[in-house]
Structure formats: structure tokens, C-alpha cells
Amino acid sequence: MAVSLTGGCACGGLRCRLAAPPMFVHCCHCLYCQRQTGGAFVINALIETSRVEIVSGTTVGIPVPTDSGRPHVIHRCPTCQTALWSHYGGRTALSFVRVGTLDEPAAVPPDVHIYTRSKLPWIILPEGVPAFEEYYDSRALWPPESLARRKAALSS
Numbered sequence: 001m002a003v004s005l006t007g008g009c010a011c012g013g014l015r016c017r018l019a020a021p022p023m024f025v026h027c028c029h030c031l032y033c034q035r036q037t038g039g040a041f042v043i044n045a046l047i048e049t050s051r052v053e054i055v056s057g058t059t060v061g062i063p064v065p066t067d068s069g070r071p072h073v074i075h076r077c078p079t080c081q082t083a084l085w086s087h088y089g090g091r092t093a094l095s096f097v098r099v100g101t102l103d104e105p106a107a108v109p110p111d112v113h114i115y116t117r118s119k120l121p122w123i124i125l126p127e128g129v130p131a132f133e134e135y136y137d138s139r140a141l142w143p144p145e146s147l148a149r150r151k152a153a154l155s156s
Contacts, residue, residue, distance in 0.1 A: 029117075040119075
């Protein structure tokens with residue numbers, strides 16, 4: 001990893017480090033992500049939860065509604081309420097780290113744009129980055145090493 005992937009919340013109460021590069025990076029344009037972030041989209045770096053190292057502080061998990069009805073827990077700083085990462089679908093072995101909380105978010109560009117059916121019309125997607133109206137087949141897009149990491153994380 002060329003860049004140290006460290007980050008934290010707005011108040012500085014929580015600091016964390018990613019102990020490996022993300023497996024894959026989503027830019028999600030769904031209405032739930034828009035509502036939950038107050039922005040046009042969210043960029044999530046998918047990584048094994050065991051590789052998200054909390055250097056200082058703690059988080060509180062807040063369950064939020066989803067389009068699918070499956071569990072979604074956002075981990076926030078208990079003081080400033082910054083959303084740091086999520087666990088989707090009850091799969092706590094995988095964390096979806098909010099790229100905007102990293103010290104160098106530009107080092108982690110999206111690998112894919114998802115749920116573009118609800119993308120705001122003034123957002124222009126970059127050429128060369130796959131985009132899907134809904135979700136996609138990860139076996140078709142993820143590098144083999146990332147697929148192996150995900151499989152290992154979900155089977156432990």
C-alpha cells in the first residue's frame with residue numbers, strides 16, 4: 001500500500017487505520033445513502049473488519065433502514081456522530097469504511113458506481129469506471145485476490 005490509510009471522525013475522538021488496501025471501493029448513489037449522508041452519494045471502501053484497527057476511541061453502532069430490509073448498522077463516533085463505517089446485511093466480518101473519513105481520501109477512488117438509477121442528474125460519472133443501475137456481479141469485477149479475501153472473511 002503506497003499510502004497509509006488512516007483516518008478518523010470530525011472531533012478527533014476516534015482514529016483508525018486500515019491494515020490492508022480495500023478489497024473494492026463502491027460509490028453508491030442509492031436514495032438511502034443520499035438520505036443517510038446528506039450528500040449525493042457515499043464512497044465505501046470494503047475491507048475485512050479484522051483489518052480495521054481502532055487506534056483510539058470507540059464507535060457506537062446505529063441500525064438504519066435499508067431498501068432490502070436487511071440489517072445495516074452504521075458505526076459512528078459517540079461524540080460527534082461522524083459515520084465511520086457500516087456493516088451491511090448482518091455481515092459483521094466486512095466493513096464498508098467511509099472514504100471521506102480517511103486522511104487521504106483521494107488515494108481511494110471508486111472501482112464501481114452502483115444504484116445509478118437514483119443518481120442525481122447533475123452528477124457526471126467518470127469514463128472508464130463501471131456503473132450499474134442497481135448492484136452488480138462481484139465475481140465479474142473484483143480482482144481474484146479480493147474475492148479470496150472476502151471468501152476467507154465470510155467463512156471465518
